[in-house]
Amino acid sequence: MYPKPPHTPPPEHPRLLLRSRDVPGLREKRSKPEMKQVWDRLVSFSQVPIDGAPSCEKPDEAYLMEANALMYVLDGDTEAGGHARKLALRNVAKTFNPAYQDISRTIGRLMLAAAVVYDWCRDLLSEDERRYMAGHLRRLAQLLECGYPPVKEGAIVGHTSEWMLMRDLIGTGIAIYDEDPEMYDVSAGRFYAEMVPARNFFYPSGWHHQGDNYGTYRLQAELYATWVLDRMGAGNPYDASQGGMGYQWLYTRRPDGKLLRDGDSDNPLYAEDRYIAFFPLLYLMLGSYYEDGYLMAQQFREFKNITDMYVFHAFLFYNPDVRPKPLKELPLTRYFGSPAGIMIARTGWDEEMDRSSGTVVCEMRVGEYQYNNHQHLDAGAFQLYYKGYLAIDSGIYKGSSGKYHSPHNKYYFKRTIAHNTVLVYDPDELKKAPYVKDGGLVWPNVNDGGQRWPNKGRPPLSLDDLLKDKEFKRGEVLAHAYGPDPMEPDFSYLKGDLTSAYSDKMKQFQRSFLFLNMKHRDHPAALIVFDRVVSANPDFKKYWLLHSIEEPEIDRSRTILSRSEDGYNGRLVNDTLLPAPDDQEITAVGGPGRSFWVFGTNYVNDFPETKEQGEWRIEVSPRTPNELNFFLNVMQVQDADAPEALPTGTVEAGQLSGARIGRWIALFARSGERLQEELTVSLPPLDEAAPHSWNVVIADLAEGLWTAIGGDGSSSLSHAPSPSGRRTVCEVTREGGILYLPGWTGALRLIPPGLSG
């Protein structure tokens, strides 16, 4: 059915979750202060009388089994071992109604607990008792939603890829392997053949595609397999790049304790005034296994106490040798590479919740693959936080009308229209894509003007499926760079091609993001977004979107989004430089009855109590129909009550177009191609209000050593630089394609590689 797994359980016991070599380390852990709450709880579990009527007050008997088995394996406590045996024998025969939703989680946990007793207390069980337990464990396996053998659902998303296969079936299979190798062979067989390659594909990006809500849960489940198989003696089943996972939620954490949002997220909700905590073993398992102090520190930031369901595993996996490390040692920008292609740029770190913190957090997203399920059609989107959530990912996974199969979810929240990216409205789109499918169900589609559903909305079933016909490929990173200081970069830059995220209504969509950390108290940062959008038909209207919580104030080309309520005090000032003022149309959409507006219909979410789902957006469109349009928007953040924004303006220089803001100039190639010829830029004159010199960023340059020459521009290549000028040779990398030239004035000539020698 599946290839034999490459590793098999060793001929010794215990081997499930620990080997005898692990026991001394576990004994020591009991006295660690970080484990006090966990250990005390386990001790109390082992002291609960095991007879008498069940009651709501009594912990689940699976936990009592585990705790008693632990006392037996640590101290040879035969009374505890006897209790574990008795509990396991009576619980393993329990019946379940498989029709209850998610009953597999309960069944699986019972299986694993009974398997622990089977493995750890083996010498207390007679051969008959082992046969009885193994028989019941197979019976329970057959009740699981994933089927037994576990052939159901795909290998990339879905419940099979949560605890069922990753922990419970493999774990139980390890325990009973001597008597019945089948459960391990089919479960670990499928795991190694299908789940591992799919994860090794995206782990190198360091980004989980299922978002903050579901990605954290699924990664935690995946880590069980890491631990269970490694403890068995098989080593890490995955690529070591799993150790870079988890950082996405450190980097997207906002100073107010929430996170930038990703996919089917309800994160602002269950913790409107609290520091958001995900799943209790996520960072503990990651940090302990990969000996990563930053992740371990996050564990204790999120959890002071571990809940009953997790104490046993927390005790088994916690690595007391990993000392927490402070966030501020981390670089402020992190690039999550292919197949994610997402960059997070920050201007600081916060260890606690602080709505007045000056930290800016910005997400720039290409997102090269669309896996569906809980992921959104959000290729090209950005988010921005400063003293409030300003450029938001809108909509919410909550409320009677917001969950997975609701119209809010299907027609708004998951769609491009709910994100800060670009729409191209083809009025005939539904003729080509009349349906959305998922989970075996089918709905009529709606036209939001946005990105297409690969596979009609259904997730890929395997890595082959994901890769085979490129339907799931939605974008490609064209360039990424940040610097000059890798710890506290002035600029963070990402460029992607997002054409394939759309149907053939889109001929080309390239987006360049440039985040500037201006390191100034009154003007902390700006995000410049430059788009080259070519539609298949000039009459397909284009919309550039920017979502917000509070109502936008639009004054000609300038839009102000504030977050001034609820103890926040930030604002975003966006200047739309392209389309040019006489060809631009900026409209605010939103407010009561129009918060989730999709071309005539409000796909309402009735969850009433938060604001983070947003209520407004602006739509920027060109007035004149054209195949090719550029959008250039300069977004600066400042305090909501700050006096005035930095001046901005367009800068044109031959094949380059761009913007200035304050003392910064950013230029991009209008062709979208990497330029390889001599370029000349006349830097704007300095005036009294202006700075003494310009920091110039030029993107879209060919790889190699470029020579920058300042002055009046009259000096030729063959001559020495004019006295007013200066000459610098800078490397443009293939990955970055970008040049950063701080402190220039007057004219600037750029000599391409090969000509400047």
Place this chain on the structure above:
Amino acid sequence: MYPKPPHTPPPEHPRLLLRSRDVPGLREKRSKPEMKQVWDRLVSFSQVPIDGAPSCEKPDEAYLMEANALMYVLDGDTEAGGHARKLALRNVAKTFNPAYQDISRTIGRLMLAAAVVYDWCRDLLSEDERRYMAGHLRRLAQLLECGYPPVKEGAIVGHTSEWMLMRDLIGTGIAIYDEDPEMYDVSAGRFYAEMVPARNFFYPSGWHHQGDNYGTYRLQAELYATWVLDRMGAGNPYDASQGGMGYQWLYTRRPDGKLLRDGDSDNPLYAEDRYIAFFPLLYLMLGSYYEDGYLMAQQFREFKNITDMYVFHAFLFYNPDVRPKPLKELPLTRYFGSPAGIMIARTGWDEEMDRSSGTVVCEMRVGEYQYNNHQHLDAGAFQLYYKGYLAIDSGIYKGSSGKYHSPHNKYYFKRTIAHNTVLVYDPDELKKAPYVKDGGLVWPNVNDGGQRWPNKGRPPLSLDDLLKDKEFKRGEVLAHAYGPDPMEPDFSYLKGDLTSAYSDKMKQFQRSFLFLNMKHRDHPAALIVFDRVVSANPDFKKYWLLHSIEEPEIDRSRTILSRSEDGYNGRLVNDTLLPAPDDQEITAVGGPGRSFWVFGTNYVNDFPETKEQGEWRIEVSPRTPNELNFFLNVMQVQDADAPEALPTGTVEAGQLSGARIGRWIALFARSGERLQEELTVSLPPLDEAAPHSWNVVIADLAEGLWTAIGGDGSSSLSHAPSPSGRRTVCEVTREGGILYLPGWTGALRLIPPGLSG
């Protein structure tokens, strides 16, 4: 806010659920054998120690409160009264999370139980304690989903019209009225002003529009108001026709213990092999209040024991003077009049579950109003059961993909296409009706060719709303009759105009149903359906639908639907007589992946374990586009292994068209109008296989005394009947418009009223 209720609580206590005059009767009930289980349980509730930790084993403290209060009111047991007081004082202060779904049911029950203590144990409570409890009762009222004052939701469907207003708020208001009249005034005020008129509108039909699943639940809730207000001393708040409610579920009960299905029903599911039981107090409250032995008998047929939640109310409401009566005393046909317009015809009664029973059950539905919510777009539909569910209402309210807001529910199950009625496919329908709305949400619509959603899918909010612009009116009964024996009728006839159920794509849709109880073991019954369908455009294709569980066998104009599996042994043989054989097209649609097919899409339901949701249908269409089409289908039932079906054929006679089956002839006016002129019918010749005479049913006749004259047709009106003929004068009623002439041969002349004198 609302008009003052017409009745107020009397100045005495107790008055909630009982008055002192009721106490002797309650004392006597304790020794009734029918109450043994209920009383024993109440006694055991009163003996549960009220202190100590709560546990799962312990009944809800609301039940303990009620039981102790009951012991106090019956026997003056002050210890029990003290317990009730103590429990009430501590429980009334409980906190609830209003975000939990349906938490209002728990809160309301606690309110009512505390109100019982407040009212019944009043002399055990100090004034301070009463003030404390009344304050908390108001606090709890404010947590209810209906709001307080209870202004939320409409007055016709929805949760407010369940227990919240009908029982808990009015009940609590009665208890605290002396100290705080507001709760009673606003609750009973709204109830009398809005809920009562809406129910008095449909109660006279005897049919609850929300179907077998939701109608039973809502009617039970409505009966609480009957009991609570009557026991208070206000008499029956509703029209006495409430006493005819409940019979729909006696009549639609099939011999296999299930029911014909109606609306959002999952009735075959939770009891695939059991006798379906609805809600435990439905028939007890109806039968006891209205002293109806047939309904009381149904109570004991469905419930041998009453569950904990209901024992207290069962004891209070049970009327031991009502003796159960057997079903077989009831007429076999019942007409549920306006505004329902539904007729159920049976050929027998069954007291127990019996899949081999020879009872046929047939539903013929006009359904004059569409209330939405759990009601389906099923105007004109029929169902037929004989030794298996043959002509079915397809789809199901179950499974992860079948519940209220699922695509299966919204695009198939609720739609006309899932029912045995007629579609007219206007390809542009979605331009006029692009959306479906409900509960504040909006979805894209799909075109199933069927009936329109009044109010875009949302329910009416009040009786005024239902009646004001006729949008909710979807049909009209044109005629109904059964006879000649009112207890065991040979024919049962219903005719309706269903035009307004459709958009303006339909110019006229009249359907005539004629059910024949042939009282023959091998040929127990037939249903003849005659349709006159006029579409606005000849190119709008018409579909006549007949749904089944097993795959149809189609042989030219004959279709056989069997139910031969699972212990059933019935079949339906349908002969499509119109459109004529050379103009008819009969297609089977269904099977794996097409069970719930809506013009290209299968709106799947993944609930796997039953068959009653159906899998197949036939579609009968004319081959030639025409504005006007007739459909004439003759469906006879017999054993699945019976040798041969009765012969059938068309009969044409001037302005009449119709069918013959066996010794029966049924004729209808082709114009759809009531005829008032002389009519001549040449009855088919008799042959050896044929019967000795014909039973002739002629519909669509004007009111009055018609004269039927037999013979060779040559005798004129002014002469005496020919020796071969006979002369009979029969009354055609205005309601029926139908003539039944058993045992005729040769030619038949019908002389209209006024001419035959």
